[in-house]
Amino acid sequence: MKQYYILIGKEEFIIADSTISRTSILDAAEEVLRRFGMAKSNLSDVARALGVSHAAIYRHFDNKAALREAMAERWLNHVMEPLNAIVANNDEPEIRLRSWLDTLRAFKRSRALTDPELFAMYMALTAEAADLLHRHVEDMLEQLTVIIADGIAAGVFAPCDARESARAFYLATTRFHHPSHAGEWELSDSDINYEITWKLLMNGLTIRS
Secondary structure (H helix, E strand, C coil): CCEEEEEECCEEEEEEHHHCCHHHHHHHHHHHHHHHCCCCCCHHHHHHHHCCCHHHHHCCCCCHHHHHHHHHHHHHHHHHHHHHHHHHCCCCHHHHHHHHHHHHHHHHHHHHHHCHHHHHHHHHHHHHCHHHHHHHHHHHHHHHHHHHHHHHHCCCECCCCHHHHHHHHHHHCHHHCCHHHHHHCCCCCHHHHHHHHHHHHHHHHECCC
16 A cells, blocks of 8 residues: 655654545644745645645645635634533533633633644634634534523523623623734733623623522
């Protein structure tokens, strides 16, 4: 069986022709974009990194735009996976809501802090995929709607339009998780602002005796 070499970072791996997959292409594309930047990277660079021809790439992606959108989608899916688990667990609604927000915030802060170059790259990729980004936000709003609706049903949250409250909650917390605010996340007052925003939102949502 014919073999190819793939270079990911400083590690070189041998892969067989039959194992050239979307995942291996996306991994290679990420490294190519990291090395050459958004403007200078192209499908030829990705094919070269994998040791294959253009045809091997085109079997999975129609063009450069499709590859970039797939990269953005994979990044957003990484964000959604832990959030989906939180929505589905059996914790009390207020605990799930706090865990959802903490997890989203921690994911974004961690990526921005540990690999700012890669974080900036994915910011640019998601900005290119407007429809994909819109669906991602809608999915997060649906998650929040489910948690808030559960809280209303349990008598923990005051009766309200769960969808409207979800949108208000998302918008009110945007500065703590939206990449455009990444420059503010490590400021000295960031944690304090996070806590007072959370308290205000809970005062609005919870039923007070």
